[in-house]
Amino acid sequence: MKLQVERDVLAEAVAWAARALPSRPPVPVLAGVLLEADAQGTVTLSSFDYEVSARVEVPARVDEPGRALVSGRLLADISRSLPARPVELVTEGTKVTLSCGASRFNLLTMPVEEYPSLPAMPSGSGTLPGDTFTEAVAQVTIAASRDETLPILTGVRMEIEGNRLTLMATDRYRLAMRELEWQPDAPETSAIALVRARTLSEVARSMGATGSITMALGQGGADLIGFEAGGRHATSLLVDGEYPKVRALFPAESPIHAVVERAPLMEAVKRVALVAERNTPVRLRFEDGVLALEAGQGEDAQASESLDATLTGESISIAFNPQFLLDGLGALSTTYARLSFTQATRPAVLTGQREAEGDDDESYRYLLMPVRLAT
Amino acid sequence: MSRRRVPRPVQPAGEVPDDTGCTVLHVDMDAFFASVELLRHPHLRGRPVIVGGGRRGVVLSATYEARRAGVHAAMPMGRARRLCPQAVVLPPHHEDYARVSAGVMAVFRSTTERVEPLSLDEAFLDVAAARRRLGGPTAIARLLRDRIADEQGITCSVGVAATKFVAKLASAAAKPDGLLVVPRARTVEFLHELPVAALWGVGERTEETLLRLGLRTVADIAHTPVETLRRALGEATGRSLHELSWGRDPRPVHAEREERSVGAEQTFARDVDDPRLVHREILRLAERTAGRMRAAGLAGRTVVLKVRFADFTTLTRSRTLPEPTDVTRVVHATAHGLYEALGLQRARIRLVGVRVEGLVPASAQHRQLVLGERPQGWREADEAVDRVSARFGRGAVRPASLLPPPGAEGGDPWAAAAPR
Numbered sequence: 001m002k003l004q005v006e007r008d009v010l011a012e013a014v015a016w017a018a019r020a021l022p023s024r025p026p027v028p029v030l031a032g033v034l035l036e037a038d039a040q041g042t043v044t045l046s047s048f049d050y051e052v053s054a055r056v057e058v059p060a061r062v063d064e065p066g067r068a069l070v071s072g073r074l075l076a077d078i079s080r081s082l083p084a085r086p087v088e089l090v091t092e093g094t095k096v097t098l099s100c101g102a103s104r105f106n107l108l109t110m111p112v113e114e115y116p117s118l119p120a121m122p123s124g125s126g127t128l129p130g131d132t133f134t135e136a137v138a139q140v141t142i143a144a145s146r147d148e149t150l151p152i153l154t155g156v157r158m159e160i161e162g163n164r165l166t167l168m169a170t171d172r173y174r175l176a177m178r179e180l181e182w183q184p185d186a187p188e189t190s191a192i193a194l195v196r197a198r199t200l201s202e203v204a205r206s207m208g209a210t211g212s213i214t215m216a217l218g219q220g221g222a223d224l225i226g227f228e229a230g231g232r233h234a235t236s237l238l239v240d241g242e243y244p245k246v247r248a249l250f251p252a253e254s255p256i257h258a259v260v261e262r263a264p265l266m267e268a269v270k271r272v273a274l275v276a277e278r279n280t281p282v283r284l285r286f287e288d289g290v291l292a293l294e295a296g297q298g299e300d301a302q303a304s305e306s307l308d309a310t311l312t313g314e315s316i317s318i319a320f321n322p323q324f325l326l327d328g329l330g331a332l333s334t335t336y337a338r339l340s341f342t343q344a345t346r347p348a349v350l351t352g353q354r355e356a357e358g359d360d361d362e363s364y365r366y367l368l369m370p371v372r373l374a375t
Numbered sequence: 376m377s378r379r380r381v382p383r384p385v386q387p388a389g390e391v392p393d394d395t396g397c398t399v400l401h402v403d404m405d406a407f408f409a410s411v412e413l414l415r416h417p418h419l420r421g422r423p424v425i426v427g428g429g430r431r432g433v434v435l436s437a438t439y440e441a442r443r444a445g446v447h448a449a450m451p452m453g454r455a456r457r458l459c460p461q462a463v464v465l466p467p468h469h470e471d472y473a474r475v476s477a478g479v480m481a482v483f484r485s486t487t488e489r490v491e492p493l494s495l496d497e498a499f500l501d502v503a504a505a506r507r508r509l510g511g512p513t514a515i516a517r518l519l520r521d522r523i524a525d526e527q528g529i530t531c532s533v534g535v536a537a538t539k540f541v542a543k544l545a546s547a548a549a550k551p552d553g554l555l556v557v558p559r560a561r562t563v564e565f566l567h568e569l570p571v572a573a574l575w576g577v578g579e580r581t582e583e584t585l586l587r588l589g590l591r592t593v594a595d596i597a598h599t600p601v602e603t604l605r606r607a608l609g610e611a612t613g614r615s616l617h618e619l620s621w622g623r624d625p626r627p628v629h630a631e632r633e634e635r636s637v638g639a640e641q642t643f644a645r646d647v648d649d650p651r652l653v654h655r656e657i658l659r660l661a662e663r664t665a666g667r668m669r670a671a672g673l674a675g676r677t678v679v680l681k682v683r684f685a686d687f688t689t690l691t692r693s694r695t696l697p698e699p700t701d702v703t704r705v706v707h708a709t710a711h712g713l714y715e716a717l718g719l720q721r722a723r724i725r726l727v728g729v730r731v732e733g734l735v736p737a738s739a740q741h742r743q744l745v746l747g748e749r750p751q752g753w754r755e756a757d758e759a760v761d762r763v764s765a766r767f768g769r770g771a772v773r774p775a776s777l778l779p780p781p782g783a784e785g786g787d788p789w790a791a792a793a794p795r
């Protein structure tokens with residue numbers, strides 16, 4: 001193998017491929033990034049940890065096609081630090097020599113034939129706009145559980161019905177649900193998938209900048225999901241297990257709702273929460289025209305603040321974990337936030353609203369369970 | 376401190392030790408269970424007597440005559456019998472021990488308010504406030520020994536020192552039926568002669584580490600840079616051992632011992648390799664633990680599972696919950712999960728234990744509600760069970776899997792859970 005590639009192109013490609021490198025590889029070859037150069041002038045970099053695979057194709061001047069497997073971590077560190085000059089990669093026996101300007105590195109290769117073949121992209125795909133997808137993934141992954149003892153809840157549930165794609169995640173305390181449109185190749189597509197939230201956010205973050213993302217979900221009992229955008233491919237095994245029936249958790253109707261300017265509310269929650277010790281809530285009291293926030297209690301520090309709010313329905317006092325509330329408010333992008341309630345021990349729904357008067361946007365809903373105050 | 380005898384330092388005859396500032400007393404009954412048994416069987420005095428037995432024979436207590444043959448508490452009964460074939464073995468009478476213990480504690484409490492009981496038969500006393508009334512610490516220690524011998528008919532040993540930890544070492548050195556004062560000025564000298572294992576917090580593992588470093592005596596530790604100790608033993612242990620080695624122990628005598636954890640454990644009558652039996656036992660222990668927590672108005676965040684195998688190796692695994700709980704089902708599910716995570720393949724298990732740590736008052740807890748949670752959930756079910764138990768006795772309502780199987784023998788591990 002002998003090829004020449006631009007430094008930035010190489011660094012970006014290696015950074016992408018290095019994403020799927022396992023931190024503790026179950027077999028040594030999985031610590032490697034596979035380089036494949038073909039006569040058409042394309043270099044493919046791949047990595048795989050049996051769960052997630054990443055692959056990227058970049059243009060290069062290929063003098064001699066070939067394959068080599070080198071330490072991904074090392075290649076990523078090196079390519080990041082190189083000067084802005086063309087990079088040459090040449091295999092010599094059991095080594096790969098990387099030269100760039102006056103720098104030279106010799107990297108030991110690992111046996112290519114021991115490297116597992118990457119899973120093929122599943123069939124049954126469609127496309128969706130990169131920016132919308134990135135936003136949607138960020139909006140739901142905040143609610144995914146980080147508790148590895150409940151693997152199902154560390155995933156994002158994806159439901160596809162025709163051109164409607166729904167993303168959901170919950171950690172049992174809150175539930176985020178986003179609906180968006182996508183363009184399936186077959187109009188009658190119907191599929192469900194549970195994808196690890198961490199994988200999904202990495203994919204969305206690094207592919208979102210490209211205009212359009214292709215998403216591929218196997219039909220029926222497939223256990224793989226694939227993404228492709230701008231020469232980058234990623235596949236991930238799906239999380240196994242039955243996702244709880246969470247749609248039914250949204251209240252059928254909410255007799256009370258309040259509309260508050262979102263940014264000032266977030267600022268106020270952050271301020272009063274400064275005195276809220278671990279596991280203690282912020283208390284919200286909605287009365288006609290005013291939202292009063294309080295945190296802290298007893299002999300310790302206390303804080304309070306009030307804001308304008310439009311209230312429909314009876315006044316209500318309710319308490320939330322401040323971080324959970326901020327996560328939900330932060331996931332919205334509208335000027336106003338609508339908080340809908342049934343009662344103080346039942347979940348509240350957060351939605352975005354553009355105008356103070358008007359309807360809320362139900363394409364994103366954040367369901368938040370309150371904190372019951374000690375008696 | 377029973378693991379190793381502390382050598383008794385020679386106290387020069389006739390010299391009255393200077394007990395100024397030595398206001399901490401550690402009082403420890405001598406061979407407590409065995410001594411109480413001798414009250415019922417006075418003709419056995421002077422003979423080796425072992426208390427223990429039952430199906431799972433371990434020595435609970437032994438008289439000094441038996442100890443001379445090498446018998447000690449927690450030793451399997453079979454081994455004890457081989458070491459001391461002439462010993463008389465008596466079954467335990469726990470009600471008697473509780474009664475005598477209550478009498479002993481009453482003597483302590485009439486001496487000073489600052490009594491910190493460690494178990495049925497030992498306690499720390501801070502006698503600083505009793506000096507004006509009763510005399511110096513040494514005089515008070517003599518008084519205690521006399522009163523306990525008169526009123527309860529058993530002997531005890533007392534250590535007098537400036538700190539709890541030295542007082543405890545002193546009582547161990549004074550055993551049996553003795554009194555040892557470690558004057559402030561001689562604390563370091565007293566400590567430095569002791570083996571490292573005498574220090575509070577040095578178990579077998581730490582001792583091994585210390586011996587590997589060539590540290591045999593407390594003096595060795597004292598003269599090792601604290602940095603070295605911290606590197607070898609960890610931040611907390613390293614520092615605390617160094618402090619202890621110079622006799623520094625800031626812990627005061629706590630009149631009320633704070634509950635740090637609530638838990639229960641069960642030694643199986645026979646080693647068990649059937650996972651179903653272990654599961655059932657974990658459920659029973661979780662029930663008991665959570666019930667005790669609710670009775671005490673406590674909730675805790677960390678659930679600890681302890682498993683001891685037939686060869687006495689012991690594992691503990693813990694998991695900290697997002698928020699404190701006192702719900703049986705949560706404690707059980709967590710403990711069960713910890714057990715499953717061990718991935719044991721028919722290992723022979725001797726003991727399991729369930730414990731909850733990180734306790735806080737349950738009433739002061741705000742509770743983050745869970746989506747889909749029923750308004751009347753497991754917590755309410757627990758409360759109902761507690762009310763039934765309060766009225767009809769423990770075990771009146773319990774999980775069906777904890778019912779004794781028909782025709783169960785007394786030897787079944789969960790039969791002990793049946794209400795008496």
